Amino acid sequence: MTRMDEWVSAACAELDLSPADVDVRVVLDLARDVAHHVLRPGAPVTAYLLGVAVGRGADPATAAARLARLAAGWPAAAAADSAAGAAGPEGTEGTGSPDSGAIAPA
Numbered sequence: 408m409t410r411m412d413e414w415v416s417a418a419c420a421e422l423d424l425s426p427a428d429v430d431v432r433v434v435l436d437l438a439r440d441v442a443h444h445v446l447r448p449g450a451p452v453t454a455y456l457l458g459v460a461v462g463r464g465a466d467p468a469t470a471a472a473r474l475a476r477l478a479a480g481w482p483a484a485a486a487a488d489s490a491a492g493a494a495g496p497e498g499t500e501g502t503g504s505p506d507s508g509a510i511a512p513a
Contacts, residue, residue, distance in 0.1 A: 433471045437478075444478040453478075 411431060419426045438450035453474055460470045
Protein backbone atom coordinates (compact mmCIF):
# COMPACT_ATOMS: atom_id res chain seq x y z
CA MET A 408 0.00 0.00 0.00
CA THR A 409 1.38 3.41 -0.98
CA ARG A 410 1.35 6.47 1.25
CA MET A 411 -1.38 7.91 -0.99
CA ASP A 412 -3.46 4.76 -0.51
CA GLU A 413 -2.98 5.01 3.24
CA TRP A 414 -4.01 8.68 3.24
CA VAL A 415 -7.08 8.10 1.06
CA SER A 416 -8.15 5.16 3.23
CA ALA A 417 -7.74 7.19 6.43
CA ALA A 418 -9.50 10.26 4.98
CA CYS A 419 -12.34 8.10 3.69
CA ALA A 420 -12.71 6.43 7.09
CA GLU A 421 -12.84 9.86 8.73
CA LEU A 422 -15.60 10.97 6.35
CA ASP A 423 -17.50 7.64 6.28
CA LEU A 424 -16.70 7.12 2.58
CA SER A 425 -15.52 4.05 0.71
CA PRO A 426 -12.02 4.25 -0.77
CA ALA A 427 -13.40 2.24 -3.69
CA ASP A 428 -15.46 5.30 -4.65
CA VAL A 429 -12.37 7.50 -4.98
CA ASP A 430 -10.54 7.58 -8.30
CA VAL A 431 -7.32 9.23 -7.15
CA ARG A 432 -5.83 9.26 -10.66
CA VAL A 433 -8.78 11.27 -12.04
CA VAL A 434 -8.47 13.88 -9.27
CA LEU A 435 -4.68 14.14 -9.61
CA ASP A 436 -4.85 14.42 -13.40
CA LEU A 437 -7.46 17.17 -13.14
CA ALA A 438 -5.42 19.05 -10.53
CA ARG A 439 -2.33 18.79 -12.76
CA ASP A 440 -4.24 20.11 -15.78
CA VAL A 441 -5.59 23.10 -13.86
CA ALA A 442 -2.22 23.85 -12.25
CA HIS A 443 -0.45 23.79 -15.62
CA HIS A 444 -3.06 25.47 -17.83
CA VAL A 445 -4.81 27.89 -15.48
CA LEU A 446 -2.96 28.56 -12.21
CA ARG A 447 -1.57 26.50 -9.34
CA PRO A 448 -3.96 27.67 -6.61
CA GLY A 449 -6.82 26.70 -8.92
CA ALA A 450 -5.94 23.01 -8.59
CA PRO A 451 -7.23 22.37 -5.05
CA VAL A 452 -10.22 24.66 -5.61
CA THR A 453 -11.12 22.71 -8.74
CA ALA A 454 -10.75 19.41 -6.87
CA TYR A 455 -13.18 20.76 -4.28
CA LEU A 456 -15.61 21.88 -7.01
CA LEU A 457 -15.41 18.40 -8.54
CA GLY A 458 -16.30 16.96 -5.14
CA VAL A 459 -19.27 19.29 -4.79
CA ALA A 460 -20.51 18.32 -8.25
CA VAL A 461 -20.12 14.62 -7.50
CA GLY A 462 -21.87 15.10 -4.15
CA ARG A 463 -24.77 16.59 -6.07
CA GLY A 464 -24.98 13.56 -8.34
CA ALA A 465 -22.56 14.26 -11.22
CA ASP A 466 -20.61 11.35 -12.62
CA PRO A 467 -17.01 11.79 -11.39
CA ALA A 468 -15.31 10.88 -14.68
CA THR A 469 -17.64 13.04 -16.76
CA ALA A 470 -17.34 16.07 -14.46
CA ALA A 471 -13.54 15.72 -14.34
CA ALA A 472 -13.36 15.45 -18.13
CA ARG A 473 -15.46 18.60 -18.54
CA LEU A 474 -13.23 20.53 -16.15
CA ALA A 475 -10.07 19.18 -17.80
CA ARG A 476 -11.35 20.36 -21.20
CA LEU A 477 -12.11 23.77 -19.71
CA ALA A 478 -8.59 23.99 -18.27
CA ALA A 479 -6.95 22.80 -21.50
CA GLY A 480 -8.76 25.50 -23.45
CA TRP A 481 -7.95 28.26 -20.97
CA PRO A 482 -6.29 31.20 -22.75
CA ALA A 483 -2.50 30.89 -22.53
CA ALA A 484 -1.96 34.60 -21.92
CA ALA A 485 -4.36 34.59 -18.99
CA ALA A 486 -2.66 31.50 -17.56
CA ALA A 487 0.79 33.09 -17.87
CA ASP A 488 -0.41 36.35 -16.30
CA SER A 489 -2.07 34.47 -13.43
CA ALA A 490 1.01 32.34 -12.83
CA ALA A 491 3.21 35.43 -12.68
CA GLY A 492 0.79 37.08 -10.26
CA ALA A 493 0.50 33.94 -8.13
CA ALA A 494 4.26 33.86 -7.64
CA GLY A 495 4.25 37.38 -6.25
CA PRO A 496 7.23 38.77 -4.36
CA GLU A 497 9.71 36.26 -3.03
CA GLY A 498 8.13 33.89 -0.54
CA THR A 499 4.55 35.09 -0.99
CA GLU A 500 3.17 32.50 -3.37
CA GLY A 501 -0.42 31.64 -2.62
CA THR A 502 -0.95 34.40 -0.07
CA GLY A 503 -3.96 35.82 -1.85
CA SER A 504 -2.44 38.85 -3.53
CA PRO A 505 -4.97 40.56 -5.84
CA ASP A 506 -3.27 39.13 -8.94
CA SER A 507 -2.95 35.57 -7.65
CA GLY A 508 -6.55 34.53 -8.10
CA ALA A 509 -6.52 33.33 -4.50
CA ILE A 510 -8.94 34.67 -1.95
CA ALA A 511 -7.29 36.58 0.88
CA PRO A 512 -8.76 36.27 4.36
CA ALA A 513 -11.08 39.13 5.30
